[in-house]
Amino acid sequence: MNAVQTFKLTKKFNGLVAVNGVDLEINKGELFSLLGPNGAGKTTTIRMLCCLLKPTKGTASVLGYDVVKTPFSVKRLIGVSPQDTILSERLNCWENLALIGKVHGLSSDEVARRSKELLETMGLMERAKDQVRKFSGGMKRRLSIAMALVSDPQVLFLDEPTLGLDPQARRAIWEYIAELKGKKTILLTTHYMEEADFLSDRIGIIDEGRVVALGTSQELKTNRLEMRSMVVSTENLTAEVIADLQSKYSRLEKTKGRLKIYHKDLDFKGIVDYLHSRGVTVYSAALEQPTLEDVFIQITGKKLRD
Numbered sequence: 168m169n170a171v172q173t174f175k176l177t178k179k180f181n182g183l184v185a186v187n188g189v190d191l192e193i194n195k196g197e198l199f200s201l202l203g204p205n206g207a208g209k210t211t212t213i214r215m216l217c218c219l220l221k222p223t224k225g226t227a228s229v230l231g232y233d234v235v236k237t238p239f240s241v242k243r244l245i246g247v248s249p250q251d252t253i254l255s256e257r258l259n260c261w262e263n264l265a266l267i268g269k270v271h272g273l274s275s276d277e278v279a280r281r282s283k284e285l286l287e288t289m290g291l292m293e294r295a296k297d298q299v300r301k302f303s304g305g306m307k308r309r310l311s312i313a314m315a316l317v318s319d320p321q322v323l324f325l326d327e328p329t330l331g332l333d334p335q336a337r338r339a340i341w342e343y344i345a346e347l348k349g350k351k352t353i354l355l356t357t358h359y360m361e362e363a364d365f366l367s368d369r370i371g372i373i374d375e376g377r378v379v380a381l382g383t384s385q386e387l388k389t390n391r392l393e394m395r396s397m398v399v400s401t402e403n404l405t406a407e408v409i410a411d412l413q414s415k416y417s418r419l420e421k422t423k424g425r426l427k428i429y430h431k432d433l434d435f436k437g438i439v440d441y442l443h444s445r446g447v448t449v450y451s452a453a454l455e456q457p458t459l460e461d462v463f464i465q466i467t468g469k470k471l472r473d
Contacts, residue, residue: 168231170195170322170352171216177209185211187376187437188225193369196208198344198353203373204467205227209356210250212373213324217247229322243271246320250327250356252311260291260310263299264317271318278317285313288343291395298334305336312340322352324436328364341365348360360460370459374467388457392465395433396455399426402448412438 171193178186185209193199194251196379203209214220216227220363227231255263263281268278289309299307312328317444325344337359344366347353357363363370364384372380373388380391394417402424413419418429428438439452 171229173227176222176227177224181218188380192248194420195352196349197368198348198365198366200370201373202357202363207373208376209373210326213326217324218242241396245322246315246318247324248311248315248328252307254299254307257298260286260295267314268317276310281317285316325355327356364459372466380466384459387462391462392457394429394431397428397433398452398455399452403425404447408445
């Protein structure tokens with residue numbers, strides 16, 4: 168059984184199509200990242216899977232339970248850390264966790280045991296009795312994830328869990344999420360390409376409500392990137408040599424002492440030999456490894472925060 172499955176999942180708001188026929192299959196124990204520009208439909212998709220929004224069309228299920236027909240069964244099995252951290256600012260960590268635990272029907276002893284474990288793991292134990300309003304953004308994010316986990320859910324939804332955090336806090340949350348891989352099914356949305364690259368088993372890219380690419384990070388880099396790039400550190404480049412290269416390759420970028428060549432099939436040795444034959448001094452040359460951001464921009468045509 169897939170942990171999460173959607174078929175032609177669609178959501179419209181007053182004629183605006185926010186999610187448009189999304190088909191997804193997420194395996195049990197998989198960490199699946201959903202990437203997309205702002206407004207692409209990521210959060211709306213998660214809200215439907217969490218039974219917070221009803222689909223306009225299509226179906227979705229979590230561990231075999233339909234999100235429309237059996238929402239209470241779905242909610243018993245999931246944990247959610249929303250994009251906008253929702254905490255009771257006047258309560259402390261213990262009280263916030265107890266509140267969520269009671270909503271899920273846990274006993275007081277179970278809530279206490281789970282809360283202690285999560286507060287220690289998230290590095291919040293020393294501040295556990297302080298009101299949340301005194302916390303930094305990173306501490307609030309960690310508490311939000313702890314609240315999503317206090318019921319020991321089988322499926323975890325993390326909607327931009329590291330948004331706005333400093334690099335140190337972000338890395339700490341990455342490491343904890345990585346420890347959950349294989350133990351829980353995780354659907355993660357993020358704007359940070361390195362986060363998706365580091366954590367994901369598979370990645371889906373959504374744009375204008377549709378899933379436009381699907382695969383592992385390496386599969387996307389290998390199969391979806393139309394052009395490769397090569398960087399050459401040079402001297403004595405002439406206008407004639409540049410014009411000749413421009414006639415053969417898709418794109419050239421030249422800065423002082425540096426030439427970057429883009430093309431689908433790059434003949435590394437042929438380019439270096441050609442430059443030598445034309446009297447160009449080559450200090451170094453290297454094929455650049457494609458990044459997930461390269462793939463994202465090529466597929467969507469958008470920068471990450473457009």
